Amino acid sequence: VDIRDLSNAAPDTIATLGHLFDDAAVPTASRRFGDDPNHHLLVAFVEDTPAGFISGVEMTHPDKGTEMFVYELGVDEPFRRRRIGTALVEALVAKARSLGCFGMWVATDADNEAALGTYRAGGSGEPEHQVVLTWTFDTSAGPDGAANLHT
């Protein structure tokens, strides 16, 4: 397995990885992702075939410093159970450490045994029992605008 860092890849390159994502890559989102130095994308290749990926986001808080958030992890079905997921987690840990992050974290479904097993194999910390809440906005008509937090 060859793990390549495609964090700064152009949208055309990211489009070739679409089969690994939940949905096809969107060019504007791919460009924004690639242009942002806090976004990371590591891709595992098996004989030049993209077989899996892990994405991460560096998050910084004034009183804490910077940590890595594991945004997504996925291995294409034919390549599963070959320790590719574990290798991707370990590669992101190594990158986070090299960037000076103080830690890494991920949220996953409590019954996702494959993910839990992989994070454990990749040296995760202890599970914490927290609840994740999500807000979903309708962006079909563009951003709402006008939210000036400085006034």
Ligand SMILES: CC(C)(COP(=O)(O)OP(=O)(O)OC[C@H]1O[C@@H](n2cnc3c(N)ncnc32)[C@H](O)[C@@H]1OP(=O)(O)O)[C@@H](O)C(=O)NCCC(=O)NCCS
């Ligand atoms: C989770 C996922 C990335 C794991 O990738 P993988 O390359 O198959 O994982 P690994 O081979 O590194 O597995 C490491 C360990 O995790 C555990 N594990 C992996 N898949 C498992 C499964 N289907 N059932 C139970 N345990 C599993 C095993 O302990 C395994 O070690 P072993 O094979 O020596 O027994 C892959 O199953 C996947 O893409 N799932 C769908 C997407 C997803 O759920 N992503 C996580 C979202 S947070």
